[in-house]
Amino acid sequence: MKAICYATVMKNVLILIAAIACAAPSIIVAQVPADPAKMLQIFSAPIKTGGGEFTITIVNDRTIDPLFGSSPSRFAIRARARMATIFFVQGVANKDFDFNPDLTVVQKGETLTGAASSVKNFTAGKITKGETVQGLVEMPKKLNLYDPFDVKIGGQKAEFRLSPDDVTDYGNK
16 A cells, blocks of 8 residues: 555656646746847847948837836837837938938838837938937837838838747747
8 A cells, every 4th residue: 555655656746847847947938037139139130221220129028128228218118119019220320311210111011101209310301420320110000020021211121030939939028
């Protein structure tokens, strides 16, 4: 009788250990904060315009802190980014040029035009060499990050082809 009880207990202990081993990676992943540099790399794309090279980043819960640090406005931006797709565009002018902040997205044949908000020099007009350009562009609706899309600004195009794993893990938060 003791042998049967001992075998049952050992079987239950092994099942418990196996369950913990299976659950441990997801528990560890949930507790480890995402690497900010990796998040920016995943959700950004470069774009070369007539005035310089810029970076376009999708604003989400994982990119907001590396982009805006401890700025109090990050909470309002995060709330807006949960309702619609927002891009943060930044760069430095490598020559004097006329800047046009109009940004469009093409996804599955649909073209969407965003509403621009200037953070620094993100308005239509002359930009002087060396000036920083930063702005937010809010799209009229949330994009499906699982589907590829192109972002166009200044007559140039940046392609976003996010991996399904990255979107699942980080894109919808």
